[in-house]
Amino acid sequence: MGTADWRAAKSPSYYKRGDYVPGLKVDGMDAFAVKQACKLAKEHALKNGPIILEMDTYRYHGHSMSDPVGAHTFTRDDISGVRQERDPIERIKKLVLSHDLATEKELKDFFINLNIDMEKEIRKEIDDAIAKAKDCPMPEPSELFTNVYVKGFGTESFGADRKEVKAALP
Incomplete structure (x- = not known):
């Protein structure tokens, strides 16, 4: 859990480790880059076989309660900087606002409604699964x-x- 990739692997470039399987390293914090990489990977896989996608992302939290923020590799300032500059949702939000595709209020209302609807759906799905499990012999x-x-x-x-x-x- 706490071992640096350069210490744990001969080659920390995981996307290159497939020997005969090609790979791509993708900025996993860029939704558009991920979409393009997945599109390319699908096309490649359908024509030529498997491909490795290594998604480079940033972890905002420790691995567990025993691995608190700031204890090892990143500080609260690091996290704050990444959230402001590289967070996928914030990136898209800035793009939408800078191109006048929506106002700040429209986005806020959209996400509030989306979260409420998603939370209701998720709770219903969980409740249905629990009821089904309890009914099963x-x-x-x-x-x-x-x-x-x-x-x-x-x-x-x-x-x-x-x-x-x-x-x-x-």
Whole structure:
């Protein structure tokens, strides 16, 4: 988690590490660059096979609660600078405003409504999934490893006492 890429990999240029698979490094903070790269990657994949896309992005938060902001690699000032200069949403917002495609108020109203609608949709989707899960019967123990492991390796699942076999793959 805290190892620098130059220490963890022979080549930190991950997009070049596919040996015979071509790759692109993309500014993942630029929505237009990402769109173009994905379009190119799709065209390439359909005609020639796989391609690697390395998206270079900035992480605003630590990896976890035990990795607070400012503890290792970036400070609050760094984060603030990136948010002002490279944040994808802010970049598009500046572009829209500079070309008079919308006013600040129109954008604010749009995002407020979008967030409210998205939050309602997400909450409904979660509530529906929870209700569906609660209504479903528990699967049989023999289904425990279905679609998880390759059959034929004799994998077994034991009870807490390690004596009774609860499930086994053929």
